[in-house]
Amino acid sequence: MVVTRSAEMPRRQFLAAAGFTAATAWLAPRALFAQSDDVLVPGAFKEASTAKVTVQTLRRNISVLLGAGGNIAVLTGPDGKLLVDAEIVTSRPNVSAALASINPDPVKQLINTHWHFDHTGGNDWLHEAGANILAHENTRKHLSKDTRVEGWKHTFPAAPAGAIPSTVFTDEHTLNANGSTLVLKHYAPAHTDSDISVHFTEADILHTGDTFWNRDYPFIDYSTGGSIDGHIRAAEANLAKVTEKTLVIPGHGAVGGKADLVLFLDVLVEIRDKVAALKKQGRSLEEIVAAKPGARFDAEWGNLFMTPSAFIALVYQGV
Ligand SMILES: [Zn+2]
Numbered sequence: 001m002v003v004t005r006s007a008e009m010p011r012r013q014f015l016a017a018a019g020f021t022a023a024t025a026w027l028a029p030r031a032l033f034a035q036s037d038d039v040l041v042p043g044a045f046k047e048a049s050t051a052k053v054t055v056q057t058l059r060r061n062i063s064v065l066l067g068a069g070g071n072i073a074v075l076t077g078p079d080g081k082l083l084v085d086a087e088i089v090t091s092r093p094n095v096s097a098a099l100a101s102i103n104p105d106p107v108k109q110l111i112n113t114h115w116h117f118d119h120t121g122g123n124d125w126l127h128e129a130g131a132n133i134l135a136h137e138n139t140r141k142h143l144s145k146d147t148r149v150e151g152w153k154h155t156f157p158a159a160p161a162g163a164i165p166s167t168v169f170t171d172e173h174t175l176n177a178n179g180s181t182l183v184l185k186h187y188a189p190a191h192t193d194s195d196i197s198v199h200f201t202e203a204d205i206l207h208t209g210d211t212f213w214n215r216d217y218p219f220i221d222y223s224t225g226g227s228i229d230g231h232i233r234a235a236e237a238n239l240a241k242v243t244e245k246t247l248v249i250p251g252h253g254a255v256g257g258k259a260d261l262v263l264f265l266d267v268l269v270e271i272r273d274k275v276a277a278l279k280k281q282g283r284s285l286e287e288i289v290a291a292k293p294g295a296r297f298d299a300e301w302g303n304l305f306m307t308p309s310a311f312i313a314l315v316y317q318g319v
Helices: 011-017 040-048 089-102 123-128 137-143 228-241 258-280 285-291 295-301 308-317
Strands: 054-057 062-066 072-075 081-084 107-111 132-136 147-149 154-156 167-169 172-177 180-186 196-200 205-207 247-249
Touching: 040 089, 054 089, 062 089, 072 089, 072 196, 089 123, 107 123, 123 132, 132 137, 137 167, 196 228, 228 258, 228 308, 247 258, 258 285, 258 295, 258 308, 285 308, 295 308
Parallel strands: 081 107, 107 132, 132 167, 205 247
Antiparallel strands: 054 062, 062 072, 072 081, 147 154, 172 180, 180 196, 196 205
């Protein structure tokens, strides 16, 4: 079955139609402790192979590609295309078509916001097509060897040589391309230990990577340095970077702005505090999941990679 997502089709409906939610729906409270099925990552590969990739024009010469994996920012101009993130590897045909629909220029520069497969999946083919890859040093570290993500029950093999970023930095990096100044900043460990933000200064567009999910519960990768408290600190850091005029590209979800960052921070803090209080009272994870600490957000926020119970389990792990 080929299912493509249109603007008229809500994401949850699309994911259900694509069979993708089957990959996460097993996370019923009873299964939280025992499940060992490596299903989410294979499910994402399958979904991305058919998912539509749409192009949204933002400001100046900057657009965003919205598909099944992480959102891709595209900066065009005489230097060739610059991309922030590279989607899931199986989305290559649809990402290629979306890029070609903007203009025929080659991709010359790729920046990874962090090491995860739904943001670096295109590294190898984009490098082969002529792109230099730039990332935080921990992205190179995780891609260079077999890396297990317990939260996904999946071990990623070391990436091929072409997919490894050739240029890395530690804290901050600035580059100029196509008349834009890009400021890259590393976050303290948040979603992973490799997260960076990319600010297109003149256009005032901020790509946050997966430190911000717009109206979706975030995955938190404890296996490579992430934590709920780190995620909250990064959400606070994002708020400090923006004004009312800033356009914010999340790792997942629609392009938003400052108000969406405020909401994301509020949701994380409220659920973290409720889960922490219940855990302190000695309640088990099963009991806390059953208490539905995110009840007022679950219908909207628990529909992408993370079911409400899976998100509560990740918060519980860190409080
Ligand atoms: Zn991620």
